[in-house]
Amino acid sequence: MQSATTNRQFRLAARPVGIPKRSDWELTSETVPEPRDGEVLVELLYLSLDPAMRGWMNEGRSYVPPVKIGEVMRALGAGRVVAGRHPGFSVGDEVTGTLGVQEYACADGRELTKVDASKVPLTAYLGALGMTGLTAYFGLLDVGAARAGETVAVSGAAGAVGMIAGQIAKIGGCRVIGIAGGAEKCRYVVEELKFDAAIDYKSANVTAALREHAPHGIDVYFDNVGGEILDAALANLARHARVVICGAISQYNSTTGMRGPSNYMSLLVTRSRMQGFLVFDYAERYGEAVRTLAGWMAEGRLVSREDVVSGFATFPEALLKLFRGDNTGKLVLQVHDA
Amino acid sequence: MQSATTNRQFRLAARPVGIPKRSDWELTSETVPEPRDGEVLVELLYLSLDPAMRGWMNEGRSYVPPVKIGEVMRALGAGRVVAGRHPGFSVGDEVTGTLGVQEYACADGRELTKVDASKVPLTAYLGALGMTGLTAYFGLLDVGAARAGETVAVSGAAGAVGMIAGQIAKIGGCRVIGIAGGAEKCRYVVEELKFDAAIDYKSANVTAALREHAPHGIDVYFDNVGGEILDAALANLARHARVVICGAISQYNSTTGMRGPSNYMSLLVTRSRMQGFLVFDYAERYGEAVRTLAGWMAEGRLVSREDVVSGFATFPEALLKLFRGDNTGKLVLQVHDA
Numbered sequence: 001m002q003s004a005t006t007n008r009q010f011r012l013a014a015r016p017v018g019i020p021k022r023s024d025w026e027l028t029s030e031t032v033p034e035p036r037d038g039e040v041l042v043e044l045l046y047l048s049l050d051p052a053m054r055g056w057m058n059e060g061r062s063y064v065p066p067v068k069i070g071e072v073m074r075a076l077g078a079g080r081v082v083a084g085r086h087p088g089f090s091v092g093d094e095v096t097g098t099l100g101v102q103e104y105a106c107a108d109g110r111e112l113t114k115v116d117a118s119k120v121p122l123t124a125y126l127g128a129l130g131m132t133g134l135t136a137y138f139g140l141l142d143v144g145a146a147r148a149g150e151t152v153a154v155s156g157a158a159g160a161v162g163m164i165a166g167q168i169a170k171i172g173g174c175r176v177i178g179i180a181g182g183a184e185k186c187r188y189v190v191e192e193l194k195f196d197a198a199i200d201y202k203s204a205n206v207t208a209a210l211r212e213h214a215p216h217g218i219d220v221y222f223d224n225v226g227g228e229i230l231d232a233a234l235a236n237l238a239r240h241a242r243v244v245i246c247g248a249i250s251q252y253n254s255t256t257g258m259r260g261p262s263n264y265m266s267l268l269v270t271r272s273r274m275q276g277f278l279v280f281d282y283a284e285r286y287g288e289a290v291r292t293l294a295g296w297m298a299e300g301r302l303v304s305r306e307d308v309v310s311g312f313a314t315f316p317e318a319l320l321k322l323f324r325g326d327n328t329g330k331l332v333l334q335v336h337d338a
Numbered sequence: 339m340q341s342a343t344t345n346r347q348f349r350l351a352a353r354p355v356g357i358p359k360r361s362d363w364e365l366t367s368e369t370v371p372e373p374r375d376g377e378v379l380v381e382l383l384y385l386s387l388d389p390a391m392r393g394w395m396n397e398g399r400s401y402v403p404p405v406k407i408g409e410v411m412r413a414l415g416a417g418r419v420v421a422g423r424h425p426g427f428s429v430g431d432e433v434t435g436t437l438g439v440q441e442y443a444c445a446d447g448r449e450l451t452k453v454d455a456s457k458v459p460l461t462a463y464l465g466a467l468g469m470t471g472l473t474a475y476f477g478l479l480d481v482g483a484a485r486a487g488e489t490v491a492v493s494g495a496a497g498a499v500g501m502i503a504g505q506i507a508k509i510g511g512c513r514v515i516g517i518a519g520g521a522e523k524c525r526y527v528v529e530e531l532k533f534d535a536a537i538d539y540k541s542a543n544v545t546a547a548l549r550e551h552a553p554h555g556i557d558v559y560f561d562n563v564g565g566e567i568l569d570a571a572l573a574n575l576a577r578h579a580r581v582v583i584c585g586a587i588s589q590y591n592s593t594t595g596m597r598g599p600s601n602y603m604s605l606l607v608t609r610s611r612m613q614g615f616l617v618f619d620y621a622e623r624y625g626e627a628v629r630t631l632a633g634w635m636a637e638g639r640l641v642s643r644e645d646v647v648s649g650f651a652t653f654p655e656a657l658l659k660l661f662r663g664d665n666t667g668k669l670v671l672q673v674h675d676a
Contacts, residue, residue, distance in 0.1 A: 063607045231598070245606050260569070260598030268583050268614030269401045276606030 007032045009072045009102040010315050016057055018255045019323060024057070025073075025316050032104045039106045040084040044099055046308070047333040048076035048126040049319050050160075051224075054252040063278050073101040076131060078115070078122050079335075089114065096125050101315055103335055120297060120304070127330035128164050128293055128304030135246060135279040136164035136222075137289045141172070143277045144220040144244040148173030151214045153233055156224030157198065158185035159322075160330035161246060164293075165222045166195050167302050174220070177213045179206060179229055181325045188328060193303060206232035217270070220244065226251045227259055234263035243267075243274035253323055305329030311336055345370045347410045347440040348653050354395055356593045357661060362395070363411075363654050370442045377444045378422035382437055384646070385671040386414035386464040387657050388498075389562075392590040401616050411439040414469060416453070416460050417673075427452065434463050439653055441673055458635060458642070465668035466502050466631055466642030473584060473617040474502035474560075475627045479510070481615045482558040482582040486511030489552045491571055494562030495536065496523035497660075498668035499584060502631075503560045504533050505640050512558070515551045517544060517567055519663045526666060531641060544570035555608070558582065564589045565597055572601035581605075581612035591661055643667030649674055 006029050013026040035041045056067050056074050067074050077099040081089050086109045089095070095112040099105040115125045127133065139161070140146050152169040156162035157178025166189065169176045178189040178198040186198035199209040206229055210218065217238025223230050226248025233243065251258045267274055282289070296302035307327040309318045312335045321327050344367050351364040373379045394405050394412050405412050415437040419427050424447045427433070433450040437443040453463045465471065477499070478484050490507040494500035495516025504527065507514045516527040516536040524536035537547040544567055548556065555576025561568050564586025571581065589596045605612055620627070634640035645665040647656045650673045659665050 061607070226603075245603070247606075248603055251603075258600045258603060260600035260602055262596045262598035264598055264602070264612070265564075265583070265586055265589075265596060265614070267612060268585075268616065269399070271615055271619060273611050273613035274602070274605060275611035276603070277609055278606065281609060 005032055006030070007102055007104040008312060009100070011072055012057060012067045012069055014069065015059055016054075016253075019253045019320065020054070020057065020316065022316050026070075027313065033106045035083055035085050035106050037085050039108050040081045040086045040089045040095075040112070042079040042095055042097070042099060042105050042107055042112070043082045044077045044079040044103055044105060044335045046078045046123050046126060047101060047312075047315070047335060048078075048130070048132075049322060049331040049333055050076065050131075051247050051249045051252060051322050053319065054323070063280075074098060075101045076126060077105070077335075078125055078130075079105070094122055096130060103312060120294075121306070123306040123308060123330070123332050124297070124304040126332055127160060127306050128297060128302060129290055131279055132160045132330050133164050133293045133304070134282065134286060134289050136161045136168055137293060138279055138282045138285070139244045139246050139277055140165045140168050140220070140222055142282070143275050144222060144242045146172055146174050146220045146242075149175075150219035151175045151177070151216065151238065152220045152222065153177045153179065153210060153214065153218045153236075154222045154224075155179045155229050155233070156247070156249065157189045157195065158328045159224060159249075159325075160327075162222065162224050163189070163193060163305065163329060164302070165246075167193055167296075169220070169222075170194055170196075171296060171301055177210065177218075179225075185328055201229055207235050210236040214238075217241065222246060223248070225249050226261075230261045231263045234261055234266040237266055237270040237272050239270050239272070241270055241272035243272065245274060245276040249323065306332045308332045308334050310334035343370055344368070345440055345442040346650060347438070349410055350395060350405045350407055352407065353397055354392075354591075357591045357658065358392070358395065358654065360654050364408075365651065371444045373421055373423050373444050375423050377446050378419045378424045378427045378433075378450070380417040380433055380435070380437060380443050380445055380450070381420045382415045382417040382441055382443060382673045384416045384461050384464060385439060385653070385673060386416075386468070386470075387660060387669040387671055388414065388469075389585055389587045389590060389660050391657065392661070401618075412436060413439045414464060415443070415673075416463055416468075417443070432460055434468060441650060458632075459644070461644040461646060461668070461670050462635070462642040464670055465498060465644050466635060466640060467628055469617055470498045470668050471502050471631045471642070472620065472624060472627050474499045474506055475631060476617055476620045476623070477582045477584050477615055478503045478506050478558070478560055480620070481613050482560060482580045484510055484512050484558045484580075487513075488557035489513045489515070489554065489576070490558045490560065491515045491517065491548060491552065491556045491574075492560045492562075493517045493567050493571070494585070494587065495527045495533065496666045497562060497587075497663075498665075500560065500562050501527070501531060501643065501667060502640070503584075505531055505634075507558070507560075508532055508534075509634060509639055515548065515556075517563075523666055539567055545573050548574040552576075555579065560584060561586070563587050564599075568599045569601045572599055572604040575604055575608040575610050577608050577610070579608055579610035581610065583612060583614040587661065644670045646670045646672050648672035
């Protein structure tokens with residue numbers, strides 16, 4: 001079996017300008033590495049495709065160092081331990097971690113989280129029970145400080161984080177307005193996820209639609225997209241609102257620089273704050289959050305939806321689905337062809 | 339005496355496009371009004387000229403209703419009670435309030451604050467001991483939550499609010515970097531106000547200069563100007579920084595729309611917040627703040643500087659000094675020619 005001896009990897013070949021092209025990647029092969037003492041060998045089953053990956057491809061100061069040219073692309077993933085020299089892990093254990101865009105990864109135990117995929121699919125640990133869910137949880141509840149009775153608006157509402165953020169807001173007793181692209185996504189968030197309303201930014205005037213759906217203003221705006229939609233939300237803030245800056249996917253491939261929110265002085269008029277965060281800062285509370293999220297899933301109150309594409313060699317094209325808004329739910333690449 | 343019978347007033351004649359023109363104003367005269375029961379007649383001595391006045395001239399939703407066409411322009415002012423039918427005020431009392439751009443105003447007692455100009459000049463009650471000082475105080479200490487040992491950057495550092503905000507930060511044990519336009523203003527804030535450093539935005543690359551003066555980043559950025567300088571500050575935030583949105587004077591006369599801060603995603607990278615505020619929300623704490631500010635002034639630790647121009651008929655031109663950055667300190671219009 002070829003996959004048992006060969007490890008295919010996607011390495012960054014060039015720093016993209018705008019949308020990443022095939023030529024920005026190099027697909028290489030190496031012999032599957034041998035785990036050293038304290039390491040295990042993980043066979044990757046699913047790769048998490050995240051908007052943040054676009055930022056990691058750029059040069060310059062950010063919250064993590066950029067991926068170097070020639071390096072295996074950074075990615076979260078889920079897989080199975082296939083060989084081990086670590087007392088905490090056995091062959092067959094299912095794990096998640098920052099494992100890279102490759103078929104096999106050696107990792108030491110500190111980098112891995114053991115997960116139980118007996119009751120939920122393994123992919124949920126890249127969705128509602130993974131960094132995606134944790135990002136939504138801490139962003140909405142801690143940074144956004146959403147409280148029962150408040151009006152919450154979420155952009156990228158049919159995307160990985162937005163979908164969870166909106167559901168958590170509903171569980172918490174908020175009125176939730178989702179903003180998403182296209183009628184089908186809007187139908188999904190209202191009918192399946194039970195958001196109170198959805199705005200299709202591709203067909204509606206978002207500023208006017210928010211005014212209609214939130215006549216008293218938005219108390220918490222959870223932003224995944226930036227650009228015009230952020231400005232539309234800023235134009236509709238309630239007093240003492242919280243704008244949670246989780247991402248700005250509309251801007252990541254811009255070749256003319258980021259667009260800043262020209263309505264930011266609404267923060268003054270409404271005495272509001274706009275705050276950024278990184279889920280990593282909440283590492284000490286991951287356990288609490290995952291237990292809570294898993295409890296809601298078990299009770300049927302929280303849906304984790306993964307949009308699974310396959311297989312490994314299509315990684316460059318699969319990643320672009322995020323920027324076209326083609327995915328509904330957490331975009332996951334199945335490493336082995338289905 | 340003409341001034342005893344005639345009240346000249348500047349009324350808004352048209353909503354300005356860009357820089358307010360003479361023709362946006364109408365200078366009218368009426369008979370000095372008679373105070374009714376519960377009112378006093380105030381002779382205006384000084385008018386406060388504030389960047390916020392530009393916003394009040396625009397149509398549209400804001401934190402106060404726009405000044406209507408034909409209405410006397412809204413302005414803070416300081417003056418003397420010359421006739422009274424209010425038990426709390428005597429002829430000769432010195433007062434401040436939102437008295438309008440006029441020579442005389444009738445006001446009821448709730449709109450007036452009695453002040454003691456025996457130890458500090460009356461104009462200081464439009465500066466460090468007025469809304470200017472209160473804005474700096476609550477903005478820096480409450481919204482910005484500046485703490486001893488932190489690095490604070492202030493734009494409009496030689497302007498009314500910036501000057502006080504920087505001095506309060508120094509009193510609180512912060513390292514303070516001022517950003518101002520021109521060598522003389524920079525000299526003033528360093529030599530006279532004892533800021534640690536000043537950056538002349540007219541000659542320096544502000545982003546690079548902030549990096550040099552704040553190599554570990556800015557903990558609190560107190561913004562009065564918006565535009566490119568806000569972006570320069572965002573590019574230099576420390577982790578968990580607070581950006582205080584007090585004003586955006588560089589943008590108020592824009593005819594092409596506000597420029598949003600294109601570096602706002604720095605809020606995410608540095609886990610920082612950007613927050614707007616209005617001093618009016620702190621009304622219950624004005625007393626505490628004025629006592630503190632007056633105490634610092636009495637101890638010689640806080641300087642109030644007013645840039646006084648005269649007289650009443652030059653109001654339209656005097657106001658524009660703010661937008662050209664011609665003033666150092668609080669711009670005040672002396673109503674009667676000196």
